[in-house]
Structures are given as structure tokens and as C-alpha cells.
Amino acid sequence: MKNKFAWILVAFAALVALLAVGLNLNPREVPSPLVGKPAPAFNLARLDTPTQTFGPKEMEGKVWMLNVWASWCVSCRQEHPLLVELGKQKIVPIVGLNYKEVRGDGGIDTSKMPLDQETTLALERAHGWLKDHGNPYTLTAMDIDGRVGIDYGVYGVPETYLIDKAGVIRYKQIGPITPEVVEKKLLPLIAELNR
Amino acid sequence: MSAFLKRLLPALGLALACHLSLAEEAKPLADDPVAEKRLLAISNELRCLVCQNETIAASNADLAQDLRREVRHMIQAGQSDQQIIDFLVARYGDFVLYRPPLKSTTFLLWTGPLLFLIVGIGALQLYMRRRNKVLQESRPLSEEESKAAEALLKGDESSKGEQA
Numbered sequence: 001m002k003n004k005f006a007w008i009l010v011a012f013a014a015l016v017a018l019l020a021v022g023l024n025l026n027p028r029e030v031p032s033p034l035v036g037k038p039a040p041a042f043n044l045a046r047l048d049t050p051t052q053t054f055g056p057k058e059m060e061g062k063v064w065m066l067n068v069w070a071s072w073c074v075s076c077r078q079e080h081p082l083l084v085e086l087g088k089q090k091i092v093p094i095v096g097l098n099y100k101e102v103r104g105d106g107g108i109d110t111s112k113m114p115l116d117q118e119t120t121l122a123l124e125r126a127h128g129w130l131k132d133h134g135n136p137y138t139l140t141a142m143d144i145d146g147r148v149g150i151d152y153g154v155y156g157v158p159e160t161y162l163i164d165k166a167g168v169i170r171y172k173q174i175g176p177i178t179p180e181v182v183e184k185k186l187l188p189l190i191a192e193l194n195r
Numbered sequence: 196m197s198a199f200l201k202r203l204l205p206a207l208g209l210a211l212a213c214h215l216s217l218a219e220e221a222k223p224l225a226d227d228p229v230a231e232k233r234l235l236a237i238s239n240e241l242r243c244l245v246c247q248n249e250t251i252a253a254s255n256a257d258l259a260q261d262l263r264r265e266v267r268h269m270i271q272a273g274q275s276d277q278q279i280i281d282f283l284v285a286r287y288g289d290f291v292l293y294r295p296p297l298k299s300t301t302f303l304l305w306t307g308p309l310l311f312l313i314v315g316i317g318a319l320q321l322y323m324r325r326r327n328k329v330l331q332e333s334r335p336l337s338e339e340e341s342k343a344a345e346a347l348l349k350g351d352e353s354s355k356g357e358q359a
Contacts, residue, residue, distance in 0.1 A: 031288060033286070034286065104257060146257075146261050153286040155258050155287070
């Protein structure tokens with residue numbers, strides 16, 4: 001009799017352990033197939049000088065970070081001080097990719113808004129946000145319609161990519177970066193890639 | 196019954212209204228019925244990364260709308276279904292597929308249910324065998340025993356202890 005109960009108890013404990021592991025996994029953390037692949041090319045207007053464009057090619061030979069952000073993105077505010085700190089230390093150039101600044105904001109109906117009006121509004125909003133929260137970016141590229149975001153597999157802003165000198169994506173962070181991520185993942189990897 | 200119907204009818208009406216309003220929303224897309232049919236077929240196979248239990252066809256999330264637009268562009272550009280799916284897998288990984296491919300990393304995913312079934316059948320068989328054995332070993336009460344049991348039930352003090 002005692003044996004039988006022990007068996008049930010063990011089975012139950014195993015089930016609890018399995019469920020506990022399952023519950024603690026983050027279903028949002030989808031492994032990106034882009035890690036190890038070249039960063040997709042793009043050509044987008046710059047926030048500081050909208051008449052000029054920026055493409056990842058310009059960063060060739062440098063280890064750099066691409067950070068996807070938007071002013072409507074709440075968790076971007078959470079990670080932003082860390083980026084500002086990183087930017088100050090000049091460890092790595094950080095390029096911002098402003099993702100769907102206007103049409104990503106659920107409060108604005110852009111279906112009837114002409115593109116040039118949307119672009120103007122996007123630039124205004126992005127400038128305002130960086131002024132309020134600090135600007136850690138060497139430059140920001142404006143992905144008004146989110147097309148480049150699709151190429152980078154963006155589905156939850158903020159996302160951060162670390163790209164090596166050859167233009168290959170070496171790390172992708174989905175969701176806000178944390179001091180732990182900076183310490184344990186980004187900084188060691190940046191040092192290694194810069195060697 | 197009629198009270199039940201009275202309650203049921205408004206609910207049905209509401210359900211229908213919801214359905215109609217959804218149908219209306221999808222309407223403006225149907226410029227090219229053939230392309231739309233393909234779009235629907237493809238996006239039914241794709242998972243929306245934001246609301247992970249919905250397909251891109253069913254989801255109203257921003258990203259799903261963007262991806263539908265992207266798929267529509269690719270259909271218009273004359274790409275095959277496989278090319279379109281490969282495009283999305285290259286960006287979002289196998290997770291974007293509702294039917295993950297059979298690979299070494301997904302082997303357990305595919306065979307897991309079968310393994311559970313086999314283990315379950317094994318456990319059931321083991322249990323049945325043991326139970327049969329127990330049943331075979333037990334025998335009906337002899338006449339003497341049943342008499343004693345009856346006496347016990349009646350509260351006869353004289354047979355107490357005999358069957359303990």
C-alpha cells in the first residue's frame with residue numbers, strides 16, 4: 001500500500017515540475033532565425049536629416065547595435081535609460097530604428113492620413129520623445145510603414161540587434177534590455193566581436 | 196421551453212450581428228477574389244506572433260494586418276505559396292508555421308503524443324493484468340464464512356473475532 005502511494009506522489013511531483021518549468025518559460029521568446037544571418041539591407045530616411053537615408057551598409061567594419069523603438073512603446077521607456085547610459089560610455093554605436101511611429105499608435109487612425117502628413121507627424125513625435133527621454137542614438141532611421149520591421153522579424157517593440165563588423169546579426173533581444181542583459185550578454189559579446 | 200427560446204433568440208441575433216460586422220470588415224479586401232482566396236489559405240497556416248493562438252488570417256493585431264498586406268503584395272508580384280511561406284519563416288522562424296516541419300528539433304513535438312499513448316496503453320495493460328490476478332485469487336465465501344458474516348452483521352456476539 002505504501003509503495004503505491006509513493007508512486008502516485010512521485011508522478012505528481014514530476015507533473016508539478018514539468019508544469020512549473022512550462023509556466024516559467026516565456027512564450028514571447030521566439031528564437032530568431034536571423035541570428036547568424038546578415039542584417040537585412042534597407043534604405044530609410046534619417047530622423048535628424050530626413051533628406052538623407054541610412055542603410056546598414058554604412059556601419060560595415062563596426063560592431064553596432066540596432067534598437068527598434070517608438071514613442072508609443074511603453075517598455076521602450078523602461079529600457080531607455082540603459083541605452084542612454086550605454087550611449088554615453090561610447091562602447092558601441094547605437095542606431096535607432098523608429099518603428100511605425102504614427103500608425104503603430106493605436107490611438108491614431110492613419111487609414112485616411114496622407115503619407116507626407118504621417119511622415120511629418122512621425123518626425124515631430126520622434127524628435128519630441130528623444131528630447132524628453134534623451135538620445136542615445138548616433139542616428140535614427142524612420143520605418144514609417146513597418147516594412148523594414150518585417151524584414152527584421154520585429155513583432156514586439158522594443159527589440160535590439162547586435163551586429164558584427166561583417167554585418168551579421170549576432171544577438172537579438174526581444175523586449176526591453178535589462179541591466180542583466182547588458183552585463184551578461186551584450187558587453188561580453190561586444191568585447192568579443194571587437195577583438 | 197419558450198422562456199428558453201426567448202433568451203436564446205437575442206443571443207443568436209447578437210452572434211449573427213457580430214459575424215456580419217466581421218464579414219463587412221473583410222469585404223474591401225476582396226478586389227481580386229483569386230488572390231484573396233490564396234491570401235486566406237496562406238494566412239490560415241501562419242501564426243500571428245503577437246497573439247500567439249491566432250492565425251494571421253484571424254488576427255486583428257497590427258502585425259497580422261501588416262503581414263497580410265505583405266503576403267498580398269507577394270501574391271501580386273507572382274510569387275508561389277512556398278516562396279511566401281519561406282519568406283516569413285526566414286524572418287520569424289518555424290514558430291510562424293501552424294504546422295511545424297518534421298525536423299530533429301521538432302521530433303519530440305511530433306512523436307510526443309504517440310509516446311504518451313504508448314505509455315498510457317502500457318500502464319493500462321499493467322493495471323488490468325494486476326487486477327485480473329487479484330480477482331482470480333479472490334474466491335467467493337464458503338458457506339461457513341457467509342454464515343459467520345451474516346451473524347456479524349446481525350451483531351451476534353458469539354461469532355465475533357472469527358473473521359477478523
